[in-house]
Amino acid sequence: MERTFLGPRVWASLFVALAIGACGGGADDLSQNTGQQDNRLRVVTTVSPITSIVENIGGTQIRLEGVVPEGVNSHTFEPTPSMAKLLAQADLIILNGLFLEEPTLALAEANKKADAVILSLGDLAVTPEEWQFDFTFPEAAGHPNPHLWPDPNLGLRYAELVYDQLAKMDPDNAAYYEKNLAWFSVRVAALDQAIRTAVATIPEENRKLLTYHDSWAYFAKQYGMEVIGAVQPSNFSQPSVREVAKLIDQVKELGLPAVFGSEVFSSDVLEAIASEADAQFIDELADDDLPGKPGDPEHTYLGLMKHNLTVMVPALGGDASSLAGLETGNVFDGASGAVYPQ
């Protein structure tokens, strides 16, 4: 089983943060915007889990706007021409990368300011040797599974990369960003530990995932689970009858108690597989979207992971109580005004 990689720098930052005092805010907080010119960095992001990670580090000191509305398929999302203007105003454009948002990347490259930076987190967080290829993302097609963030250790890596970039572009606020990163890392470490505890309660033969959307590859590798299949084909159409029959046999053979769909990627096909194989169909995972509504404490990256594990673990016969006490809200004080398009 792989271990976390909370780097020495994060821990060093944490001690600094503890010395400064918890979750700052106050005099340097621009949330009380009184109409004077807003000189904060303008940051544009794509999918909402990434928007939330960036919000946690940038807090009230950046102007943050996500562009991929929740409830749409982020893999096939085409930005509207009006988004060109938003991208043209951005100082920093943060994407997952790994081929997830190619149309948005193309629009960003064509419209961005000369000195604006495009930060592709997934391309920096792992090396090509660490790429995972699987069901919806076969190696033959050359595009790895882009869902790094369901492994919270990689979510933290994203946060570190965001911190590095914000501190470089906005050194006046570097200490603020560093403090947010330190507190975020504490919450990620708690989440990571809670996931290990919860997964350990799932009977070993049930530590297997069949999902509709293929977003659990890096999570499974980190926590000793196995993704046995994903229903969604690589072109995001519907699977063939032969593929469906094979999945039914597999679920039956393994005696899996549950298979999983998600709100955005709900699936009649998976429901039929579950029914044929006598497994429970759980339609409540979240992949590329956050649970709840903007402003809710669970409408965050940490809330997303807590929600997913709280759904997944009991359905596979385990106990998710280790996740119950986790804090999922933003780590900074004040309202950032980040925009999560609905």
Ligand SMILES: [Zn+2]
């Ligand atoms: Zn996805």
